[in-house]
Amino acid sequence: MGNNRKLRDFYILWSTQSLSHLGSAMTSFALTLWLFDKTGSALSTAALTICTYAPYVVMSIFAGAISDKFDKKKTMLVCDALAALTTVLVFVLYKTDTLSMWHLYVINAFSGLMNTVQQPASEVANTLLVPKEQYQRTSALQSLSRSLVSIGNPLLATALYGLAGLDTVLAVDLATFAVAFVALLLFIRLPAVSAETGKQEKVLKLAKEGLRFLKTHPLILDVILFMSGVNLVASAFDAVLPALVIPRYGDSVLGIVASCSGIAMALGSLLATAMPKPGNRVRVIYLTMLFSLGTENFLLAFSRNPVLWCAGQVIGWILVPLMGANQNVIMRNSIPVELQGRVYACRNTMQFFTIPIGLALGGFMVDNLCEPFMEANGADGWLTLLFGTGKGSGASLMMFVLGVAGVVLCLFMGRRLKKYRYSDDMLPEESAGQ
Numbered sequence: 001m002g003n004n005r006k007l008r009d010f011y012i013l014w015s016t017q018s019l020s021h022l023g024s025a026m027t028s029f030a031l032t033l034w035l036f037d038k039t040g041s042a043l044s045t046a047a048l049t050i051c052t053y054a055p056y057v058v059m060s061i062f063a064g065a066i067s068d069k070f071d072k073k074k075t076m077l078v079c080d081a082l083a084a085l086t087t088v089l090v091f092v093l094y095k096t097d098t099l100s101m102w103h104l105y106v107i108n109a110f111s112g113l114m115n116t117v118q119q120p121a122s123e124v125a126n127t128l129l130v131p132k133e134q135y136q137r138t139s140a141l142q143s144l145s146r147s148l149v150s151i152g153n154p155l156l157a158t159a160l161y162g163l164a165g166l167d168t169v170l171a172v173d174l175a176t177f178a179v180a181f182v183a184l185l186l187f188i189r190l191p192a193v194s195a196e197t198g199k200q201e202k203v204l205k206l207a208k209e210g211l212r213f214l215k216t217h218p219l220i221l222d223v224i225l226f227m228s229g230v231n232l233v234a235s236a237f238d239a240v241l242p243a244l245v246i247p248r249y250g251d252s253v254l255g256i257v258a259s260c261s262g263i264a265m266a267l268g269s270l271l272a273t274a275m276p277k278p279g280n281r282v283r284v285i286y287l288t289m290l291f292s293l294g295t296e297n298f299l300l301a302f303s304r305n306p307v308l309w310c311a312g313q314v315i316g317w318i319l320v321p322l323m324g325a326n327q328n329v330i331m332r333n334s335i336p337v338e339l340q341g342r343v344y345a346c347r348n349t350m351q352f353f354t355i356p357i358g359l360a361l362g363g364f365m366v367d368n369l370c371e372p373f374m375e376a377n378g379a380d381g382w383l384t385l386l387f388g389t390g391k392g393s394g395a396s397l398m399m400f401v402l403g404v405a406g407v408v409l410c411l412f413m414g415r416r417l418k419k420y421r422y423s424d425d426m427l428p429e430e431s432a433g434q
Contacts, residue, residue, distance in 0.1 A: 009188050010129040010138060016183035017122070018145035020080070023176030025153035027087060028052075029258070030161040030169040031104060033251050036242055042395070043363030044101065046239035050356040051105045052112035057356065059116050060349035072121040072128075072341075073190050077181065079118035084177045086111045091170040120344040127337055128191050137273055139328040143321035144269035150262025158255030210342030213335065214350075219420045220334055223285060223327060224347050226413040228354045230289050233406045235358030236365075237297065240402070243366045244300065244395035245309070253306050260310040264317035271318075272325040281326040281422045286414040288319035293406025301399035304388050330422055362398065370394030370401075 028048070036045045066075070086107045093099040130138045160169045214221045245254040278284050296316025300309055335343045371394030377383055387396035 007130070007134065010126065012183055013125065013129065013188050014138075014141060014145060016180040018149065020176045020180035021145070022149045022152055022156075023173035024083075024087075025149050026157040026160070026169050027090075027173040029153050029157040029255075030166055031090075032242065033158065033161055033254075034166055035101060035104065036246060037251075038101070041363070042239055042243040042366045043360070045242060046359040046363035048104060048108055049235075049238065050359045051108040052115075053352060053355045053359075054109060055113040055116040056348050057353040059113060060120075060345045060352070062345075066117060072125050073184065073188065075121040076118050076125065077184060079114040079121075080177065080181055080184075083111045083114040083118075084174060084181075086114075087170055087173050087177070091167060091174075094166050094170070116345075116348070119348065120341045123344045124337065124340045125188075125190055127332055127340060132333070135329050135332050139325040139332075140269050140273035140321060142328075143272060143324050144266055147262045147265030147267075147269050147321065150265055151259045152262070154255040154258035154262075158252055162251070209339065210346040213339055213343050214346055217334060219282070219422060220331060220347075221350075222413075222417060222420070223282065223330065224351045226286060226289075226417060227327070227351045229409045229413060230293065230406075231352060232354035232358040232361075233293055233297075233402050233409065235355040236362030237399070237402055239359045239362030240366055240395050240398045241300075243363075243371075244392055244399065245306075247391040247395075248304065249306060257306060257309045257313060260313035261317040264314040265321050267314075268318045268321035272322045275322070278326065281330055282417055282420045284326045285323050286410060286417045288323040290407070290410035290414065292316045292319055293410060294403065297399050297403030297406060301396050301403060302386060304396075362402075365401070366395050366398050370397045373397070 031048060032045050035048060039045070090099065090104070090107055093103055126138070126142070156172075157169055160172065214224070241258070242254055245257055293316075296312045299312035299315065303309065303312070331344070331347070332340075371391065374383065374387060374389075374393040374397055383393075383397075387393045387400070
């Protein structure tokens with residue numbers, strides 16, 4: 001299979017899967033609006049995403065081993081179909097007026113489990129379809145599509161939810177799934193992995209091999225641990241943002257502010273596509289995150305203007321695709337393709353286990369500590385000057401706490417990562433550090 005054919009298949013897979021991700025993200029955002037309207041609680045809405053990410057913590061290592069044992073295309077098709085059934089279930093419950101909070105938590109957990117198994121298979125599929133010299137470019141394109149999803153899903157979900165109801169958002173989600181499913185089933189042919197010998201191995205043994213690989217490659221392990229800390233702060237931010245915006249300006253402004261992160265990521269993806277290969281990809285990773293976490297949180301904490309919030313989102317997210325592209329290139333170049341499923345799954349567990357923790361922590365802190373603290377002490381002049389008054393001022397205080405935490409994390413971990421240097425022309429052992 002030539003490079004042109006490989007890229008043709010990649011473009012089909014990338015575009016249709018991105019469309020399906022847009023539909024799923026719209027459903028997730030609309031359900032957040034629906035639940036916040038019902039409860040008014042930052043923690044209860046954050047719990048939706050917690051349930052989605054919990055399977056990453058519990059099952060990712062084993063999911064990657066399962067991915068390496070079975071055909072990648074079939075794994076993706078089965079997981080996508082089962083996840084779509086959960087959307088059908090939400091649609092039925094909503095139309096029969098029986099949808100409740102616990103339904104959403106259980107359904108999100110199952111959908112998250114399907115994504116846990118599907119995601120490492122998808123990572124390997126992309127590696128199989130892309131020539132090595134196109135890794136940075138295609139990684140940037142994937143980041144671009146995620147950015148466009150981030151732009152479109154809050155705006156489209158808010159508009160459809162407000163004008164036509166939750167059922168319309170769910171119907172759009174199912175339509176985008178159908179397009180992606182048919183494209184993968186009929187138009188994508190994945191090359192066979194040279195070592196499908198994993199099929200003969202036990203899942204637990206394969207999972208241990210993924211962990212063993214990370215243990216013997218400290219550069220990749222330390223980058224993953226750094227990103228797990230970033231995810232802790234970023235996920236807490238995600239839990240706090242609705243509590244910051246909705247009490248002051250409502251659902252529609254939240255959609256606009258949230259979409260600005262996608263605009264920034266789209267611009268950042270174009271930047272990552274155009275930039276030459278850096279001399280040290282590790283340095284790019286921690287410096288971009290220091291800039292992002294050290295700017296956005298403070299700007300949102302100290303302002304009460306939606307325009308400044310949007311500016312903060314752009315500043316905070318514009319360099320994220322550059323970080324993601326460099327991490328992706330390091331991992332794809334360093335991990336043999338026959339091991340990628342199980343290693344990516346270990347990465348998922350270690351890098352993303354902090355997301356449900358951050359969501360729970362952010363929601364809990366706003367509901368139970370920051371908002372009550374500002375209500376009791378917000379009359380003091382300096383607190384009012386910094387964080388405002390009324391509901392939402394506690395969320396502003398929490399944004400400040402997250403800003404401090406993000407800067408401390410990046411400075412601390414940056415010192416550890418400085419010992420590594422990774423460029424594409426180096427041999428793997430040359431990037432091991434001192």
